[in-house]
Amino acid sequence: MTTATSFDKDRAKAFLNQMVSVMNGGAMALMCSLGHRTGLFDVMATLPPSTAQDIATAAGLHVRPVQEWLNAVTVGGIVDHDPETGLYHLPAEHAGLLTRAAGTLNLSNGLQFIGQMGKVEDDVVESFRTGEGVPYTKYTSFHRLMAEVSAQRFDNGLLQHVVPQIPGLEDALNTGIDFADVGCGSGHAVNILGQAFPNSRFTGFDISEEAIGRGRAEAAQLGNTNVDFVVVDAAQMNQHEAFDMIASFDAIHDQPRPDPVFAAIYAALRPGGRYLCVEPNASTHVHDNHGRTHAPFLYSVSTMHCMQVSLAAPDGEGVGAAWGREQIQERLAVAGFVNTERANAPHDRTNDYWLSAKPPVG
């Protein structure tokens, strides 16, 4: 048992090493984000061991910043470097977790959030003083980034894993149902479903004009005539028994208050309709999250974004991204949902898939 007066030198030494790893890991996160955004990882995955100049040329970039980045990712253990030849190489074992070709295994895509969070650090510090949160408008690249990160998941899993996992859904979508996505962001999920199931009708609801604009543009580009988008506060959707199935993907925990949104979703479902609520896989209790692989990232993104945008709204509850299984289950039940079951999807390491139903009449 540690007392206030004892000082464990070994523990302090171990913590020093931990903090140095944090410092280097944080820096590498930014380097990975750069490697993703500049396309350097994708290019390097196709090249044999190469000079900095050849890598820069292949990526269409200037050599000096590429050289410095290569040195950073070399000492960071991401890229191999041969001191004899001066050549750099991205090993296949690393490319499989860093490139667009890696699909849902690409970790560098999500690491863009680190830079995004850094941009609002001053506002977040201020929010610690005022308690007033940070509004969505401060996160200037959020919707672009969210769309890119979630597209990686939707493109590789929505039709392949999520739809088939829900009993009877594929048949119903083929026959023709009304399906809504609440907090749909840039609407890629709705557009994928609209293309795949022409007999069904899809509506995406989101409060962001910018995100809905992207969804509409993609629908037009794809020629999706069975897809509609509505800019609205999800708690005020005012839809009455209009949908057979509603989904929300990572979109409830950063709402001002989840309960009115669950109530609005419940009201919008026809009797016997189903609700798929996808939310970060976490416990409500911090001690249960201790040791979970993604927990530090999840709480940090929440501290920098999810909890902040919720707190910034009038009456914002700020439940946070790790509001967790216990709360989700309880609040779904309070809203009236029944037969709630939790599943996980093989393409998505970070989320729980909650399937609930609105009771049929009678």
Ligand SMILES: C[S@@+](CC[C@H](N)C(=O)[O-])C[C@H]1O[C@@H](n2cnc3c(N)ncnc32)[C@H](O)[C@@H]1O
């Ligand atoms: C984390 S993003 C997820 C977006 C999308 N579902 C995806 O997976 O890419 C959360 C979304 O909820 C939306 N949102 C936040 N508050 C909202 C509200 N009060 N009403 C409707 N949408 C809201 C945001 O605009 C954002 O697009």
